[in-house]
Amino acid sequence: MSRQFAVFDIDGTIVRSSLMQLIVKELVNRGKLDGAAAGDIERLIHDSRQRIIDGDFGAYMNQAVTMLMNHSGGVLSVADYEVAIQSVVLSLNSTTYVYTRQLIETLRSSSFYLIAISGSEQRAVNAISKALGFNTCAAGVFYPDDGTKLTGQVQRFAAKKDEVLKAIVEKHDLKIKGSMAIGDTSSDIDMFNLVDQPVAFNPNQALFKIAREKGWMVVLERKDVVYGLQLLNGEYVLKSVNV
Amino acid sequence: MSAATDKDKRKFAVFDIDGTLYRDALFHDLVRVMKARGLISPEDATKTDSAWEIYKTRAEKDAFKKFSDLHVEAFTNVMHKISRPLFNEMVQEVMTIKKNYVYTYTKNLLNSLKKQGYILVTISGSFQEMVGPFATYHGFDIAWGEVNEWGSNELFTGKSLRLTYKNKQKHLQQIIKENNLDMADSYGVGDTIADTEILEMVEHPIAFNPSDQLYNYAREHKWKIVVERKNVIYELEPENGRFILA
Numbered sequence: 001m002s003r004q005f006a007v008f009d010i011d012g013t014i015v016r017s018s019l020m021q022l023i024v025k026e027l028v029n030r031g032k033l034d035g036a037a038a039g040d041i042e043r044l045i046h047d048s049r050q051r052i053i054d055g056d057f058g059a060y061m062n063q064a065v066t067m068l069m070n071h072s073g074g075v076l077s078v079a080d081y082e083v084a085i086q087s088v089v090l091s092l093n094s095t096t097y098v099y100t101r102q103l104i105e106t107l108r109s110s111s112f113y114l115i116a117i118s119g120s121e122q123r124a125v126n127a128i129s130k131a132l133g134f135n136t137c138a139a140g141v142f143y144p145d146d147g148t149k150l151t152g153q154v155q156r157f158a159a160k161k162d163e164v165l166k167a168i169v170e171k172h173d174l175k176i177k178g179s180m181a182i183g184d185t186s187s188d189i190d191m192f193n194l195v196d197q198p199v200a201f202n203p204n205q206a207l208f209k210i211a212r213e214k215g216w217m218v219v220l221e222r223k224d225v226v227y228g229l230q231l232l233n234g235e236y237v238l239k240s241v242n243v
Numbered sequence: 244m245s246a247a248t249d250k251d252k253r254k255f256a257v258f259d260i261d262g263t264l265y266r267d268a269l270f271h272d273l274v275r276v277m278k279a280r281g282l283i284s285p286e287d288a289t290k291t292d293s294a295w296e297i298y299k300t301r302a303e304k305d306a307f308k309k310f311s312d313l314h315v316e317a318f319t320n321v322m323h324k325i326s327r328p329l330f331n332e333m334v335q336e337v338m339t340i341k342k343n344y345v346y347t348y349t350k351n352l353l354n355s356l357k358k359q360g361y362i363l364v365t366i367s368g369s370f371q372e373m374v375g376p377f378a379t380y381h382g383f384d385i386a387w388g389e390v391n392e393w394g395s396n397e398l399f400t401g402k403s404l405r406l407t408y409k410n411k412q413k414h415l416q417q418i419i420k421e422n423n424l425d426m427a428d429s430y431g432v433g434d435t436i437a438d439t440e441i442l443e444m445v446e447h448p449i450a451f452n453p454s455d456q457l458y459n460y461a462r463e464h465k466w467k468i469v470v471e472r473k474n475v476i477y478e479l480e481p482e483n484g485r486f487i488l489a
Contacts, residue, residue: 094299184473208475220477222470223434224301224455229477229488236488238468238479 003113005174006103007165007191009183010118010128013201014100018045019088019124020064022095026084027072037071061119061141062154069152078145085124089131099219099226099241100182100201101132108133113174117161117191136172138164162190169194183207192216212236252425256356257415257441258383259433260367260374263451264349265341269369269377272337274314280333282325287317307454327397334372342380348469348476349432349451350381356430357382364418366441368408385422387414412440433457442466462486 011018024041027033044063068076088095108114116129119140129137142155159167165181168174179195181188186206192198200211200218211218215231219241228241261268274291277283291313298306357363363383367374374388390405407414418424431438431445436456442448443464450461450468461468465481478489 093302094296098301202472203475204473205475220470220472222452222472223307225453225458227470227477227479238486238488 002173002175003111004178005113005115005169005172006107006180006182007115007117007195008100008104008134008181009161009185009188009191010116010125011120012184013182013188014097014104014116014132015092015095015128016097017095019118019120019128020061021045022088022091023081023084023124024068026087027068027076027080030080030084032076032080032084033068033071037067040067040071061121061156065143065150065152065154068150074152075149077149078147081143081150082123082127085127088124089127092128092131097201097221098224099221103182104132104134107180112180113172115165115168117164119187136168138168160190161188162194165191165194186210252423252427253362254360254428255362255364255419255422255424256353256430256432257364257366257445258349258353258431259435259438260365260377261369262434263432263438264345264353264365264381265377266344266346267341268311269337269367269373270318271311271314272341273333273370273373274318276333276336277318277321282321283317284320287313287320291317304455322391322399323401325399327393331372334370334376337373338376338380342377345381346451346471347474348471348478352430352432352449353382361430362422362424364415364424366407366411366414366418368437371405385418387418408437411437412444415441415444436460 008014015022021041024033024037028035028038041064044060044067104114114134116125116132116134116137118125118137122139122142125137125139138157140157142157143150144153144155145151169176176194177196180197180199181192181195182199182201183191184200184202184207185204189207189210192200198211198216200207200216202220203211203218208218217231218229218236220227220229226241228239229236230239258264261270274283278288291310294306294310294313297303298310303309353363362385364385365374365378365383366387369388371386371388371390374386378386387405387407389403389407392400392402392404394400419426426444427446429445430447430449431442432449432451433439433442434450434452434457435454439457439460442450448461448466450457450466452470453461453468458468467481468479468486470477470479479486480489
């Protein structure tokens with residue numbers, strides 16, 4: 001009997017900011033990057049926001065690795081990078097949204113097949129997904145190394161989120177009925193179109209517009225309150241969210 | 244001329260600042276600047292950092308209040324050492340960087356009400372030295388913040404002349420009386436349970452990005468709820484026992 005599945009975006013959906021920001025913070029704390037790195041990554045994310053909205057996550061990830069190279073004097077060891085990732089894993093409780101964290105737990109206990117699809121870097125995506133109990137995951141880029149340190153290059157994975165999802169669903173014979181997708185930006189829209197129950201979580205403007213048009217559920221988490229907005233007879237009604 | 248009539252009364256709107264108009268908390272910003280300048284004890288600095296981590300996990304109720312209270316403690320422990328010129332310099336630092344760091348919904352509402360001739364009032368728990376300039380910059384007519392006495396030696400005497408983090412209802416009543424303000428068609432906007440007492444006084448209360456306690460209170464009392472997230476504004480209006488997205 002085929003299994004139900006749920007697919008999650010990571011940055012802004014599971015983690016409150018982005019994996020790259022969290023990793024940079026760890027590297028700065030350990031003295032592997034100079035202090036200016038944190039400010040730079042924040043500016044990069046801010047400036048890239050429009051491009052991210054337009055789906056060009058790749059360009060942002062290219063600039064991110066260049067920035068890592070610049071602030072580490074060109075010598076960022078794979079070991080240091082991976083240690084930073086592990087620190088991020090250990091502090092996930094304070095960097096993740098309550099709604100998504102609880103939803104992952106609930107779906108896991110209901111035997112949902114859990115998939116994480118992210119535009120972020122492979123090592124980070126693998127580690128976070130494993131820690132949260134995902135069955136499988138897919139990243140957007142990989143930072144090659146020469147055995148010891150990152151080379152500063154970026155390997156982009158060409159497939160889009162919906163293509164990746166389709167392949168996983170086919171490979172594992174997963175059931176579309178009852179399937180869920182949770183994401184926060186317009187780059188998740190193609191993925192949403194493939195599932196039974198999409199959830200736009202803290203959506204950006206572009207995603208909210210489409211979600212509203214299509215009548216998708218919207219969930220917001222702000223301060224310590226979770227808001228569920230569900231379409232009912234043509235209107236969005238506030239509902240309690242049970243996870 | 245006869246005594247002031249209802250016709251002379253002026254419409255008003257009262258706003259909280261921290262978390263309602265301003266995206267952060269003015270007082271917390273001041274303590275952050277003090278931390279950066281090494282003015283806060285390492286012990287107090289660690290306490291506030293830990294409290295922030297706990298708040299981020301959302302594992303404890305009142306975690307934000309504890310975080311906020313620790314800032315007050317951290318400041319109080321060193322306030323006798325802060326000279327007035329230094330204080331003003333640090334206030335200026337916060338203002339310069341952050342004065343435009345405001346929520347779109349609240350800022351737009353402020354502007355709209357001002358155009359309609361509303362008197363804009365703010366009562367904030369942060370210091371008058373910060374609240375005053377911030378409020379003036381954003382078009383407020385009346386701004387009440389916390390007032391602490393400065394001595395002739397340009398240091399705090401330790402005496403509070405006005406506390407505004409509590410008794411907001413009493414303060415607002417005084418402001419209404421002194422300025423002949425009209426309760427009819429009045430607006431109030433706040434984000435925490437501390438704002439409940441003034442929100443109860445006005446005709447159009449709005450819970451903006453409410454904390455859990457205010458959210459529950461607003462739902463019970465059928466107050467409008469507005470959430471601003473990633474620059475999307477969600478206006479939830481009470482209708483027939485439910486809340487509908489406008």
